Amino acid sequence: MSVSANDSAKVSVRGFLAKYSVLIAFAAIVIFFAIASPTFLTPANLFNVLVNNVVMLAIVALGLTIVISSGGIDLSVGVSVDMASMIFVMLLAAGYSGVVGVAGGLGAALIVGILNAILITRLNISPFLATLGVLFIGQSTQQLATSGGQPIYLTSGYAADQFNAIARTALLGIPTPVVVLIVLAVAVHLLLHRSVFGRYVQAMGAQPGVAWYSGIRVPRELSMVHVLCALLAGVTGILLSATVKSYVPLSGNAFLLDAIGATFIGTTLSHERKPSVIGTLLGVLLLAIVKNGLLLVGWNFYWQQVGIGVLVFLVLAASFGLRRAAH
Amino acid sequence: MSATVLHGEVGVSDEKQAAAKSAGRRFGALVVRLGAIAAFAAIMAYFVVFAPGFTSTFNLINVVEQSAILGVLAYGMTAVIIGGGSDVTEGGIDLSIAANMGLCAAVYATLLSMGYGDFLSVLAAIAVGMAVGALNAIAVVGLGILPLLATLAVLNVAAGMELTLTQNTVVGASSPLLGLLVSGSFLGISALAWALIVFSAIMIAVIHGTAFGLRLYAVGGHPEAARAAGLSVPFYVSFTYVLSGFCAAVASILTVSRLSASTPGSGELLLSVLAAALLGTVFSRRFVPTMGGTLLSVLFIGLLANGFQLLNVSSYWVNGVQGALILLVVAITSFARGSEGSR
Known part of the structure; x- marks a missing residue:
């Protein structure tokens, strides 16, 4: 008896460690860098991390969180980022107002999302292959539109400066891009975890067949999922262009693997490994803090990548391995 | 008919x-x-x-040569998909394969430039490739991490180590083996083309001609049934990841010979490798990944790029047409x- 009680205690400790491995890792990393680098915990540095490393990746990852919740994947988020960025910059460069630029940019992302939706729901192509195909087409489109990948720079026109200013100002002491992220994160959280649409999405992710027989209009909801993901990526594209005042072809793809990683790191928070907005944001923060911390400690860019890979590997190993042992 | x-x-x-x-x-x-x-x-x-000159022997051999690297990598990916099942999020996939090739190429070129001989350098490259594959295997089989995630983390490690090793520069390399691969030929067919032909023959024979290959399909198709039939599922799945690492190492030697150097940016091949492995399923009767199908789709992708080149179509079109074709084929x-x- 005492042995089994002891075992179950061990199991629950393991279960606890597995469940909170991301949080524990997160805390350990923050403490480590706080000791290792005096500048790490300064407001200026944290502000820098938030604005430069978190916001854009987090918005892309929010979109992927919706898609991955529905049981799919979107490899073309980079294309949505790039297309929004390209159209936005082209419109501003041609002298249109900021409103037209934003509308055009989001419209371009919308087209990518609708294309994905048609391929997945009408032609029954698996999300992985459909969005892979769109990724290839998107890359070609950008190369053709920019004669092989020439960046477009915004010369200081009125709208361009205005946007750059917005990207760099603060609202009530919070940088505007962060405000945008908070609004979007709350919206996606409510949509995914508190709305009927969210329940449908979760149902499709858990049991696609059951969702279908329960009368959920799977194609319609799935289309919505992919359109939302593309639009969120489009927001990142516009923020990116507004911040760097240019469009650099094929730059959006850099978000893809990090966003997938962040979303799946977030899934380790839930027992059923379901993606959640809070988990995703935590995943993004974890990646951003490690990047920044390694930089402050003096590791160069190349070692940072190794460090992030090793760290993500260890977090995943702890979460998956301990949970497996707990069962 | x-x-x-x-x-x-x-x-x-x-x-x-x-x-x-x-x-x-x-x-x-x-x-x-x-x-x-x-x-x-x-x-x-x-x-x-x-397309002028498309069917000339010279051109066709040229295409086979150009396809060698993609082909060898795609075989590794195909093996992983066969053994892990083709489910999108839970199934077998090796996202680290292209980065692994980059790392192996960097190791190989660096050792050569430090004066180690071909034998040691090739051995080291293969050891590194298989070690990365073994890491994937431990993560996927031992720790139960989703392949998509595990190999994503390993991708970062491999790509980062390549960058650290080469400092993001081109490492020139020359050796007797590389010389042979570049300029050697047998029966009028160049060594690189032979490399693909021989490697293809071995892979097709092992996967489609042996009981081992059949069991691999069983493991990927229905793991529970395979386990009930007495197959060691962990062994077979681990094997595919290590094989994938081995393929990355072989491809790395081919790429160093083609470019006479290890160059950064090999990670960009990943999407083409995935496309080739997945496109190949259309050539099989039951739409499962096969080595023969992968070979055909690799050659098709090579011929497509080559045909465009001969027609003087901008190479910017190639990706897009490739993407459209994937969608067309998969929709069908x-x-x-x-x-x-x-x-």
């Missing part, structure tokens, strides 16, 4: 509606599959007629699958 007629006759003579129906379905699937292959053939025919395939009923 004669095979389909035969199927039809069997169905009717049995006078069982179900049999006739299934024969009809099979016929439909065959038509669709032939349709996809016909689309490939039509594109090839167009190149044969309109999923249509055929739908008409076959659920698998």
Whole structure:
């Protein structure tokens, strides 16, 4: 008896460690860098991390969180980022107002999302292959539109400066891009975890067949999922262009693997490994803090990548391995 | 064609509606599959007629040479997908394969430039490749991490280590082996083309000609059934990841020989490798990944790029057409699958 009680205690400790491995890792990393680098915990540095490393990746990852919740994947988020960025910059460069630029940019992302939706729901192509195909087409489109990948720079026109200013100002002491992220994160959280649409999405992710027989209009909801993901990526594209005042072809793809990683790191928070907005944001923060911390400690860019890979590997190993042992 | 007629006759003579129906379905699937292959053939025919020099032996061998690296990598990916199952999020996939090739190439070129001989350098490259594969295997099989995630983390590690090793520069390399691969030829076919031919023959023989290969399909197709039948699922799945690492190492030697150097940016090959491995399923009767199918799709991708080059079409089109073709082929395939009923 005492042995089994002891075992179950061990199991629950393991279960606890597995469940909170991301949080524990997160805390350990923050403490480590706080000791290792005096500048790490300064407001200026944290502000820098938030604005430069978190916001854009987090918005892309929010979109992927919706898609991955529905049981799919979107490899073309980079294309949505790039297309929004390209159209936005082209419109501003041609002298249109900021409103037209934003509308055009989001419209371009919308087209990518609708294309994905048609391929997945009408032609029954698996999300992985459909969005892979769109990724290839998107890359070609950008190369053709920019004669092989020439960046477009915004010369200081009125709208361009205005946007750059917005990207760099603060609202009530919070940088505007962060405000945008908070609004979007709350919206996606409510949509995914508190709305009927969210329940449908979760149902499709858990049991696609059951969702279908329960009368959920799977194609319609799935289309919505992919359109939302593309639009969120489009927001990142516009923020990116507004911040760097240019469009650099094929730059959006850099978000893809990090966003997938962040979303799946977030899934380790839930027992059923379901993606959640809070988990995703935590995943993004974890990646951003490690990047920044390694930089402050003096590791160069190349070692940072190794460090992030090793760290993500260890977090995943702890979460998956301990949970497996707990069962 | 004669095979389909035969199927039809069997169905009717049995006078069982179900049999006739299934024969009809099979016929439909065959038509669709032939349709996809016909689309490939039509594109090839167009190149044969309109692209000058497309069918010359020199050009075709050139295409085989150019396809060697992609082909070897795609075999590794195909093996992983066969052994892990083709489910998108839970199934087998090796996202680290291209980065692994980059790391192996960097190790190989660096050791050569430090004066170590071919033997040691090749051995080291293969050891590194298989070690990265073993890391994937431990993560996926030992720790139970989703392949998509595990190999994503390993991708970062491998890519980062390549950058650290080379400082993001080109590392020049030359050696007797590289010289042989670049300029050697046998029966009028260059060494690089031979590398692909021999490697293809081995992979097709091992996966499609042995009991081992059959068991690998069983493990990927239905792990529980395979386990119940007494197969060691962890062993087979681990094997595919280590094999994938080995393929990355072989490809790295080919890429160093082609470029006479290890160069940054090999990670960009990943999407083409995935496309080749997945596109290859259309060449199989049951739409499963096969080595032969992968070879055909690799050659097809190579011929496509080559044909465009000969027609003087901007290379910017190649990705887009490749993407559109993947979508076309997969749409047709999923249509055929739908008409076959659920698998």
